[in-house]
Amino acid sequence: xxxxxxxxxxxxxHKTNQQNTNQNRxxxxxxxxxxxxxxxxxxxxxxxxxxxxxxxxxAIMLSFQYLFIFSxxxxxxxxxxxxxxxxxxxxxxxxxxxxxxxxxxxxxSKFLIEREKIKKEAILTSVGDGFVVVDNEGKIIEMSNxxxxxxxxxxxxxxxxxxxxxxxMRDKEGNNVPEKDRPIQIVLRTGKxxxxxxxxxxxxxxxxxxxxxxxxxxxxxxxxxxxxxxxxVFRDITKDKxxxxxxxxxxxxxxxxxxxxxxxxxxxxxxxLNGDAxxxxxxxxxxxxxxxxxxxxxxxLVNTLLDVSRLELGTFVIQPEPVQFKDVAESVFTExxxxxxxxxxxxxxxxxxxxxxxxxxxxxxxxIFQNLLGNxxxxxxxxxxxxxxxxxxxxxxxxxxxxxxxxxxxxAQPKIFTKLxxxxxxxxxxxxxxxxxxxxxxxxxxxxxxxxxxxSGKKEGTTFYVSFPLVSKN
Amino acid sequence: MNDESKNKxxxxxxxxxxxxxxxxxxxxxxxxxxxxxxxxxxxESGLVIALREHPDLILLDIIMPKxxxxxxxxxxxxxxxxxKNVPIIxxxxxxxxxxxxxxxxxxxxxxxxxxxxxWTINDLVTRIRERLSRV
Numbered sequence: 001x002x003x004x005x006x007x008x009x010x011x012x013x014h015k016t017n018q019q020n021t022n023q024n025r026x027x028x029x030x031x032x033x034x035x036x037x038x039x040x041x042x043x044x045x046x047x048x049x050x051x052x053x054x055x056x057x058x059a060i061m062l063s064f065q066y067l068f069i070f071s072x073x074x075x076x077x078x079x080x081x082x083x084x085x086x087x088x089x090x091x092x093x094x095x096x097x098x099x100x101x102x103x104x105x106x107x108x109s110k111f112l113i114e115r116e117k118i119k120k121e122a123i124l125t126s127v128g129d130g131f132v133v134v135d136n137e138g139k140i141i142e143m144s145n146x147x148x149x150x151x152x153x154x155x156x157x158x159x160x161x162x163x164x165x166x167x168x169m170r171d172k173e174g175n176n177v178p179e180k181d182r183p184i185q186i187v188l189r190t191g192k193x194x195x196x197x198x199x200x201x202x203x204x205x206x207x208x209x210x211x212x213x214x215x216x217x218x219x220x221x222x223x224x225x226x227x228x229x230x231x232x233v234f235r236d237i238t239k240d241k242x243x244x245x246x247x248x249x250x251x252x253x254x255x256x257x258x259x260x261x262x263x264x265x266x267x268x269x270x271x272x273l274n275g276d277a278x279x280x281x282x283x284x285x286x287x288x289x290x291x292x293x294x295x296x297x298x299x300x301l302v303n304t305l306l307d308v309s310r311l312e313l314g315t316f317v318i319q320p321e322p323v324q325f326k327d328v329a330e331s332v333f334t335e336x337x338x339x340x341x342x343x344x345x346x347x348x349x350x351x352x353x354x355x356x357x358x359x360x361x362x363x364x365x366x367x368i369f370q371n372l373l374g375n376x377x378x379x380x381x382x383x384x385x386x387x388x389x390x391x392x393x394x395x396x397x398x399x400x401x402x403x404x405x406x407x408x409x410x411x412a413q414p415k416i417f418t419k420l421x422x423x424x425x426x427x428x429x430x431x432x433x434x435x436x437x438x439x440x441x442x443x444x445x446x447x448x449x450x451x452x453x454x455x456s457g458k459k460e461g462t463t464f465y466v467s468f469p470l471v472s473k474n
Numbered sequence: 475m476n477d478e479s480k481n482k483x484x485x486x487x488x489x490x491x492x493x494x495x496x497x498x499x500x501x502x503x504x505x506x507x508x509x510x511x512x513x514x515x516x517x518e519s520g521l522v523i524a525l526r527e528h529p530d531l532i533l534l535d536i537i538m539p540k541x542x543x544x545x546x547x548x549x550x551x552x553x554x555x556x557x558k559n560v561p562i563i564x565x566x567x568x569x570x571x572x573x574x575x576x577x578x579x580x581x582x583x584x585x586x587x588x589x590x591x592x593w594t595i596n597d598l599v600t601r602i603r604e605r606l607s608r609v
Binding site for chain 2 (some may be wrong): 256257259260262263264266267268270271274276299302303306310
């Protein structure tokens with residue numbers, strides 16, 4: 001009982017380690033405590049009540065004209081003392097105990113909450129990545145030390161300030177991204193997570209004005225179906241980008257160097273096949289032809305690798321000229337005629353009669369048609385049908401390439417435009433092909449301001465759609 | 475042997491190493507086609523030989539030791555009236571996708587820019603004849 005009592009009184013006064021009970025204290029200590037204690041304190045209350053009882057006692061006696069009160073002070077004391085002794089357990093049980101228990105619980109809870117809060121703060125501020133939490137008005141609630149370092153600011157100073165005033169964001173051209181387009185703002189509006197990666201080109205700007213590339217994950221904080229804030233976790237990916245660039249440059253360098261021996265094989269094989277090195281026996285000719293064909297495939301692959309690395313390095317140049325899409329398509333069909341006839345395919349062409357001339361890069365346009373029509377021919381079933389439509393729709397020109405057949409398997413569909421992806425079925429049907437074609441087509445189309453997408457199903461076959469703006473972006 | 479190609483000298487400038495192999499096959503082909511072939515291993519000696527011998531057409535690689543093809547072409551064009559007008563066909567491994575190359579092409583006007591691995595040797599000869607017949 002005794003330790004508990006001690007806890008009652010002293011926990012509630014925020015003093016946790018004192019061992020004195022109220023009864024063990026000297027009068028002076030009591031008075032001192034009284035002076036220090038607040039009005040809603042049980043110890044104070046007890047003393048107050050005790051004194052009150054004593055003085056009431058005195059007052060009653062006086063009012064009953066107890067003439068000998070001063071000589072009977074001692075008896076008065078005993079009187080009050082007995083009264084208090086009787087009242088004390090009653091008061092204790094019905095007033096003090098619940099009150100102090102309440103206070104104790106409150107104090108304990110407060111203490112535990114405070115401790116948890118401190119722990120959480122410690123965790124958040126020590127998060128190794130840039131970590132910023134804003135409320136639903138965009139004011140900063142939390143910021144990790146790492147974020148402070150990355151952005152060149154002092155986290156405690158940033159709390160309560162709008163995030164857009166603390167650090168800015170730039171796109172890859174170096175232009176400031178307006179607040180309404182910043183990921184944090186978008187997530188606050190829509191509640192949908194935004195994740196970037198090495199290819200999305202976001203830059204955060206430090207206090208000193210230096211921008212650095214970042215990889216960000218911005219997610220909403222949702223409580224009871226309302227967006228109450230946003231968490232932005234970000235990393236400086238300067239190093240990652242450098243590594244990526246070095247890899248791409250390596251591919252480019254090696255690809256260029258590969259062209260020399262490939263050319264040598266090309267030309268020497270050609271010379272022999274032409275008879276420029278003497279007579280060639282038919283078997284020799286046949287084998288040489290295989291060498292030549294294999295070499296041609298290697299050259300094509302090298303060209304593709306170079307296209308990919310150029311796209312990634314940003315050195316892929318679009319040189320617009322007036323292009324008539326219909327003519328390009330027709331010429332590509334001519335190239336594909338051997339396969340079309342040998343597999344008995346039906347070709348259906350729908351060109352809008354007054355198709356405008358588009359400003360586009362002729363080589364790239366050709367490559368797009370070669371890819372789409374080439375794929376259609378590759379993956380259509382024997383005797384199947386291919387349909388090409390080109391027509392203007394609003395401010396765009398729309399190309400649709402449909403081929404009958406089993407379609408692209410559902411599991412493969414999300415990866416269709418990724419690098420080096422070739423579906424198992426596709427590999428079976430056609431061992432050539434390097435999985436880079438659609439990746440390149442998508443990059444080129446999007447660089448020109450267009451869009452590419454597809455629909456495919458077991459029964460409906462596959463349709464690829466490409467839209468190109470009629471007015472070029474540049 | 476065509477009449478056109480009689481007495482026409484073609485300068486071949488190629489890189490030293492592997493391109494010794496390409497240099498040889500081009501030389502053999504052009505000789506078969508009736509051209510007279512001069513050779514150089516790098517841009518520096520190529521420039522000297524060109525200015526001395528005045529070939530009718532120059533096949534010029536870009537990546538070479540001592541002086542690269544673009545520099546050589548620029549110098550040649552600046553030297554004299556002949557240098558300004560002699561037909562040049564750039565034969566290279568590089569894709570024409572950087573500003574430096576494109577500027578050089580615009581400034582110095584080679585007749586063609588051919589990526590070696592994308593053309594057959596017969597195509598090369600056709601281009602040469604085409605350019606020469608334009609003179």
